[in-house]
Amino acid sequence: MHEQGTWLHFLYAYHILPEWLPEAVPVTWLVIIVLSAVAILSTRRLERHPRGLQNVAEMSVSALDSLVRLIFDSPLGSKFTPLIGSFFIFILAMNLFGLIPGFMSPTANINTTVALAITAFVMVQYYAVKEIGVRRYLRHFAGEPLWLAPLMVPIHLIGELARPISLSVRLFGNIFGEDMVIAILMIIVTMTMANVLVPVQFPMMLFAIFTSFIQAMVFSILVSVYIAVAVTEEHAEGHGGHGD
Amino acid sequence: MAYLVALVIAIGFGLPIAVISAAMAQARTASTALEGMARQPEAAGRIQTAMIIALALIESLVIYALLIALVLLFIGIPSSRTLIQKVVK
Numbered sequence: 471m472h473e474q475g476t477w478l479h480f481l482y483a484y485h486i487l488p489e490w491l492p493e494a495v496p497v498t499w500l501v502i503i504v505l506s507a508v509a510i511l512s513t514r515r516l517e518r519h520p521r522g523l524q525n526v527a528e529m530s531v532s533a534l535d536s537l538v539r540l541i542f543d544s545p546l547g548s549k550f551t552p553l554i555g556s557f558f559i560f561i562l563a564m565n566l567f568g569l570i571p572g573f574m575s576p577t578a579n580i581n582t583t584v585a586l587a588i589t590a591f592v593m594v595q596y597y598a599v600k601e602i603g604v605r606r607y608l609r610h611f612a613g614e615p616l617w618l619a620p621l622m623v624p625i626h627l628i629g630e631l632a633r634p635i636s637l638s639v640r641l642f643g644n645i646f647g648e649d650m651v652i653a654i655l656m657i658i659v660t661m662t663m664a665n666v667l668v669p670v671q672f673p674m675m676l677f678a679i680f681t682s683f684i685q686a687m688v689f690s691i692l693v694s695v696y697i698a699v700a701v702t703e704e705h706a707e708g709h710g711g712h713g714d
Numbered sequence: 715m716a717y718l719v720a721l722v723i724a725i726g727f728g729l730p731i732a733v734i735s736a737a738m739a740q741a742r743t744a745s746t747a748l749e750g751m752a753r754q755p756e757a758a759g760r761i762q763t764a765m766i767i768a769l770a771l772i773e774s775l776v777i778y779a780l781l782i783a784l785v786l787l788f789i790g791i792p793s794s795r796t797l798i799q800k801v802v803k
Contacts, residue, residue, distance in 0.1 A: 537763075640777055
């Protein structure tokens, strides 16, 4: 599975970027530039009655905000909307970039998804410590009956560490898998029906749009569930409620 | 040669087992979610959100199995002798 080239391969040909840098990194920069351009263009000359691009932006922000508040079950969840919404839009844009001919999904590279998962993990711990304090945060690892602590602490630690691993592997596996299916369909067509090149990968690409949405939504919802569980530790609920 | 035969048999039987169990679990999830939505249409939005999360979590287990299959196919496992030699060096 060697690296395939994208439109940005000229950066490597002209030695602007070193050879060891995965192709996913300049594609990620391009995604960041495109998202920033859309954000800046939609917030210039804000109007009271939004039209056009500002309308689209406001609808997406309010949809993401209502999704976050649904997970948190309270209006206080709105303070986490920037983080969760940014995860969703960024991951969705990165997933969809692979379907544009000539580009690749940066999330089809395990490094991108591990970076996203580590960021989410660090933010969950940060918000937990910020909202409920260091002492209660460390106390929640010990579980409910305090004398069971030597058993519960390793279990909780492993469960806590399993979350970023599962987040990253789930996103990487889904996006890489659907990219691989599209590539293999194209290879099969060219190897068996080389005279009549039928684009049989097209229905799979439509399905890939759907799974890109689903995977971005699942990542964002899971991160918001982890933050919600870590932040609302006041009532002594057991740890059987939310799965990892 | 025997390694390739063993590899094909392992992946050819292991991956479908993961897929079958995930399909049965997802079918049960979807059916109970639909029953709940039919019984209380006003809770349909929340049930649908929870169902999507549950489906994605079950599907991720299949993705883990697929990942191991891909690693075995394209990266391969070295024999224990070469592994020990690499570690000792």
